[in-house]
Amino acid sequence: MPKILDGAPIAAQIKQEVAEEVKELARRGVRPGLAAVLVGHVPASEIYVRSKVQACEELGLYSDLITPPETVTTEDMLDLIAALNSRDDIDGILVQLPLPKQVDAKVLLDAVDPAKDVDGFHPVNAGRLQAGRPALAPCTPAGVIEILKRSGIPIAGANAVVVGRSDIVGKPAAMLLLHENATVTICHSKTRDLAAVTRGADILVAAIGRPGFVTLEMVKPGATIIDVGINRVTDPAEFEKFFAGNAKREAAFAKRGSVVIGDVHPAAFEVSGAYTPVPGGVGLLTIAMLMSNTVRAARMRRGL
Numbered sequence: 001m002p003k004i005l006d007g008a009p010i011a012a013q014i015k016q017e018v019a020e021e022v023k024e025l026a027r028r029g030v031r032p033g034l035a036a037v038l039v040g041h042v043p044a045s046e047i048y049v050r051s052k053v054q055a056c057e058e059l060g061l062y063s064d065l066i067t068p069p070e071t072v073t074t075e076d077m078l079d080l081i082a083a084l085n086s087r088d089d090i091d092g093i094l095v096q097l098p099l100p101k102q103v104d105a106k107v108l109l110d111a112v113d114p115a116k117d118v119d120g121f122h123p124v125n126a127g128r129l130q131a132g133r134p135a136l137a138p139c140t141p142a143g144v145i146e147i148l149k150r151s152g153i154p155i156a157g158a159n160a161v162v163v164g165r166s167d168i169v170g171k172p173a174a175m176l177l178l179h180e181n182a183t184v185t186i187c188h189s190k191t192r193d194l195a196a197v198t199r200g201a202d203i204l205v206a207a208i209g210r211p212g213f214v215t216l217e218m219v220k221p222g223a224t225i226i227d228v229g230i231n232r233v234t235d236p237a238e239f240e241k242f243f244a245g246n247a248k249r250e251a252a253f254a255k256r257g258s259v260v261i262g263d264v265h266p267a268a269f270e271v272s273g274a275y276t277p278v279p280g281g282v283g284l285l286t287i288a289m290l291m292s293n294t295v296r297a298a299r300m301r302r303g304l
């Protein structure tokens with residue numbers, strides 16, 4: 001039986017550590033602060049941002065939720081970011097993605113002060129990360145490393161295969177695994193004989209954003225699978241393909257008309273040695289790492 005790498009206790013442990021740090025900083029008169037910018041009304045974004053603000057409240061961080069209208073321009077957003085860059089009570093700036101079409105997301109993300117870039121999306125932080133300098137690393141890949149380390153899964157010397165090369169997850173995950181001395185391969189849509197490559201993985205990170213993409217034949221028995229995907233399935237035929245015979249998921253689908261599945265087919269987990277479930281795995285770490293990055297940014301900005 002594979003071991004399930006439950007994200008909840010690990011996220012709770014990290015949050016506990018962050019809360020301790022916040023208390024210690026309070027004794028020095030410092031309260032880390034996060035500005036969360038949520039544009040318009042994207043339901044998933046509203047849920048994520050609410051959770052982020054709530055986590056700040058739980059752990060004792062200051063938070064400021066800013067909600068520009070759907071019709072906001074790039075120029076208005078640049079003014080907002082400039083104001084947040086210069087506010088001393090704000091250590092972290094988070095611009096929730098996706099943004100409306102008329103807003104140039106790249107221009108905005110590049111305008112965030114790299115010292116306050118708690119999402120780790122700024123090219124300066126990407127560059128620092130790859131150069132092995134102190135950097136704010138993107139939260140989801142940082143969470144992947146924390147799950148592996150805190151679950152006692154050896155990374156040094158392991159063959160780690162990352163499926164997906166996004167700037168937000170795949171690339172930084174590969175870089176962080178490399179820094180932990182894994183032998184890293186990055187795969188993508190043009191990779192030849194993908195299954196042959198992924199079958200070489202001791203640690204397989206699935207981050208392509210396609211439901212159930214990693215199948216049984218792509219996994220070496222006993223491998224550790226980290227499933228970063230969060231995909232909502234609403235089509236009954238697609239649901240059947242993944243969850244036929246799974247009473248719990250069938251009940252959930254009947255009730256809500258949708259279920260969440262990762263980038264890994266459920267059958268693939270069965271041959272693994274350990275895996276992160278979706279939901280309940282890596283996703284839970286992302287907010288914990290955002291809190292951790294915000295406290296780190298607060299320290300670094302003050303030279304603590």
Ligand code: GUN
Nearest residue numbers: 094095096097098119139
């Ligand atoms: N949208 C989905 N995930 C994220 C994230 O981690 N950060 C931001 N800013 N937006 C997102």
